[in-house]
Amino acid sequence: MMEILEYIGYGLVLIGGVFLFLGALGIYRMPDIYTRLQAGTKASTLGAMSTILGVGLIQPEWFFKVLIIVIFMGLANPLSSHALARSTYRMGVTPYLKNGVDAYKKAFKKQIKKFTS
Amino acid sequence: MNIIFIIVFSLMAIGSILSMIRFIKGPRSADRAVALDTLSITITSALVLLALIFERYIYIDVALVYAVLGFIGIIVIARYIEGAL
Numbered sequence: 001m002m003e004i005l006e007y008i009g010y011g012l013v014l015i016g017g018v019f020l021f022l023g024a025l026g027i028y029r030m031p032d033i034y035t036r037l038q039a040g041t042k043a044s045t046l047g048a049m050s051t052i053l054g055v056g057l058i059q060p061e062w063f064f065k066v067l068i069i070v071i072f073m074g075l076a077n078p079l080s081s082h083a084l085a086r087s088t089y090r091m092g093v094t095p096y097l098k099n100g101v102d103a104y105k106k107a108f109k110k111q112i113k114k115f116t117s
Numbered sequence: 118m119n120i121i122f123i124i125v126f127s128l129m130a131i132g133s134i135l136s137m138i139r140f141i142k143g144p145r146s147a148d149r150a151v152a153l154d155t156l157s158i159t160i161t162s163a164l165v166l167l168a169l170i171f172e173r174y175i176y177i178d179v180a181l182v183y184a185v186l187g188f189i190g191i192i193v194i195a196r197y198i199e200g201a202l
Contacts, residue, residue, distance in 0.1 A: 010121050013121060013122075014124065016162065017124065017125030017126075018128060020128065020129055020132050020159050020162065021128040021129070021132045023132070023158075024133070024135040024136045024155060025135060027136050027139050027151065028135040028136070028138060033145065033147050033148055036139075036148065036151050037151050040136075040151055040154065041151075041154065044154075044155050044158040044159065045158070047158075047162065048158045048161060048162040051125075051162040051166065052161075052162055055165050055168070055169045058169060062168075062177060065178075065181075066177065068181065069161075069165070069181050069184060072184060072185070073158075073184060076184070076188040077154075077158065077188075079188075079192075080191040080192060080195070083191070083192055084147065084150055084151060084154070084194075084198075087147070087195040087199035088198065090199050090200070091145075091147065091199065091200070093145065093147065
């Protein structure tokens, strides 16, 4: 029984390493700040959570402390990426619009009008 | 199971080098902040793996503190870019 858990843990570590590499590749290759943010944060969050959970399955005495790190990462990484995207938009960077729409523009103008009036 | 650790650590090293290149090259400050965020996540998971390999329980505490400090740093950098600090 414990050996099966150990093999599952090694598989999770391998999957996490692949996703961490893919996130960094997205950081390097994407054309825009917003696409870079999406690639980097989503893939890196999955990779880190999978790697750390795999370590917890290989060494079962450490499972609870490892679970604390996993829960903290699941809470903190989307929050930091949201803060970065919002502050980048407010800095005045427009998205890379080849085939997309900028849905935040109207709401942002309404917000500015509400603050200034 | 040694070969899995070698593969995973080489993938993490290539990823760290790619995000360091983006950190040096990035045209705006937000690009650099995104690259720093990805780099800190990679380093946290590498610390947990090193705790498994060296069999030191204390390294997991180091990884937890590093994750918290990286999160606070990214939030502060985002507020500074926005112009609210």
